Amino acid sequence: MFILRSIFVDPWPFWAGGIVIGLLVPLLYYYFNTALGVSTGYGNLVKIFLPAKNLQWIKTKYTETYSWRVYFIIGIILGGLLSAILSGNLGITTEMGRFTAIAGWPAVLNAVFFFVGGILLGLGARIAGGCTSGHSIHGIANLHISSILATIFFIIGGIITANIVRSLFLGGAW
Amino acid sequence: MDKKLGFLAFGILFGFALSRVGASDYDLIVGMFVGQDYKLVGVMATAIIVGALGMQVLKKFAQPVKSGEPLKISYKELKKWSIAGALLFGFGWGITGACPGTVLAQVGEGKLFGLFTFTGMICGTYIYARLKEKHPDL
Known part of the structure; x- marks a missing residue:
């Protein structure tokens, strides 16, 4: 139970977060030959939420609207949600x-x-x-x-x- | 592994780790910039070292990558305005206590003002797309 509590309830020590985040770099290359990166995916969100289909940069760089980048973004949101649920901090807060x-x-x-x-x-x-x-x-x-x-x-x-x-x-x- | 489902799964792991280690906590990020709390420096340093070692292991023992293609590492070139952009990004980082990845974890955790940072980021990207029309060197 101590291990479960350390993973899901207590805040992680710096090295635990560092190891998981760092391992994503080689893992994403191994499985998908793709570089870790989040911010480029915001261009997909621009294409989804804002009238930008005629802008040259969006047209040439974001041919696939719902690319893997959107799934990565959704995953990170779900990861934050999962963390809040499992640690018992679920709820909307203005803090x-x-x-x-x-x-x-x-x-x-x-x-x-x-x-x-x-x-x-x-x-x-x-x-x-x-x-x-x-x-x-x-x-x-x-x-x-x-x-x-x-x-x-x-x-x-x-x-x-x-x-x-x-x-x-x-x-x-x- | 399907690429989209794979990234959904790795995204969940990434968001969970960011949230658990406190990277989605305003106090930890701003505390680092005002010199009061260096936990996140430790997180980033560990991630960089583990990432660098992992890449060496990958190059030695896991080539070609799973799909059979040769490993192709993407390099982000330095352009005329890159440094100015980095400074702007830093201004936003220090104001919001969030970056493009951690703000997503904040949204998942239910932090309402994180949603405004997130919306601002989409608008900032839109502004870039508009500027890029007239300034192709951006």
Whole structure:
């Protein structure tokens, strides 16, 4: 029972998550000859949810609307759901850690804040050619210089905005 | 293994691992950027090392890959604006405490504001598609 509890209820130690995530890189190559990556699949979602079928980039790059990338995205959502169910944390919550606990903004402003951040993530990932999984995990594991550089600037950007948000809205608390 | 079902299964494993290790937790990601909690640095470092070792094993012992094709590693080229894009991505990472993978785990966990990050990401990708019409070098 201890093992089941460690896997499904208690938070994992860093190395357990690292091992599972890291193993995805060779496993996806072995089974599908495909690189680990999530953000490219958001182009499929654009094609599904937004009027974008006439945009050249969508037309040429996303010929198959419901490709494996959409299934990967759905899988990750289901994985989060499964984790919440098994650990007994299932339910819709408006909490987002210290941000909602300390900033005390009305829900509409919180929504705008996370939405704007999401726009930067989506736009930035496409211009950079990948995200944390494609560049930082897959790319660096294959010692790609472009991925090492991209990751350095991911982290610089994150340090800048996280510290601005902390000092402006979270009272410097941590 | 069917590719779509395979990716559904690996996606579930990925999302489950991200959620269990705390990568979908705003406090852990932002805590890393403000220098208060380095658990996620450990997660990423372990993942990179395990991924790198796994790739070496794959190259030595498991070639060609299962389908019989030669292993084809994808390389993301550095383009003119890549670094600027990476910085923009980082800005979003530090604001939302999420990235394109972990936000999906957040949505699955029922975090309402994660849904707004997720919607923003789709819109950001749409903005890219629009910009790309006039600026092919993006």
